Amino acid sequence: MHASNNVNLPIEEAINRPVFISYGKRWDFDYFLVNQFSEEFTTELFGNGVKNLEExxxxxxxxxxxxTKILSKIVVGADxxxxxxxxxxxxxxxxxxxxSTxxxxxxKNVENLPENNQGEIRICYHKIPLFFYIFPLIDNQVNVSLGGNTK
Structure with a gap:
């Protein structure tokens, strides 16, 4: 997110805030975010990419x-x-x-998932760092990723 210099966004960390981590599919998360935008304050324009941004x-x-030109106080980039x-x-x-890449x-239909919905992350070093993770999702689904440094 980038806010123009004349926007004041007072954000304070809550004291004793419980930690909450949730796993989900990226397209489900994107769909959720788009549907939470208030039509009073936002305009949705899909299928027309951004060519330039200027503060x-x-x-x-x-x-x-x-x-098309749009003047905005806040821009959120998730690309x-x-x-x-x-x-x-x-x-x-x-x-x-x-x-990294x-x-x-x-x-689907993964059995014996942890009851507390914990994810698993492993980092292996053999000349290059690698990462491997499994994140449980709803309905006995999991997200599995493997990656490493691109150099």
């Missing part, structure tokens, strides 16, 4: 691929390491030597 005095100017929001507004340049898959 101005009164907000963030978003230029879409069809040259990965090469995010246009991160590159244009955060001036972030990904370090390819510190990047992975493959992920979902499996």
């Amino acid at each position: 101005l005095q009164d907000g963030i100017l978003i230029t879409l691929k069809d040259d 990965g390491i090469n995010s246009i929001v991160s590159r244009k507004l955060g001036k972030n340049k990904p370090d390819k030597l510190k990047s 992975f493959i992920s898959s979902y499996f």
Whole structure:
């Protein structure tokens, strides 16, 4: 998320907040987020990618691929390491030597999952660091991923 310089977002960490971690499929999470947007404050525009972002005095100017222009106070980017929001507004340049790549898959009808819904993460070192994880989902499904450093 990137907020223009003239937006004040007072965020405070709650004291004694219980820790909550939930696992879910990415497309289910995206669907949930889109459906939680208030129509009073948001506009949904699907199928028209972002061409450019520019921070101005009164907000963030978003230029879409069809040259539509939108002025916004807040922009949320969820498009990965090469995010246009991160590159244009955060001036972030990904370090390819510190990047990783992975493959992920979902499996159905998995038996003997932990009753407390715990995930499992393993990190193996054999010249390059690897990671492997299993996250339980609903209905006896799991997300399994294997990845490692790209260098």
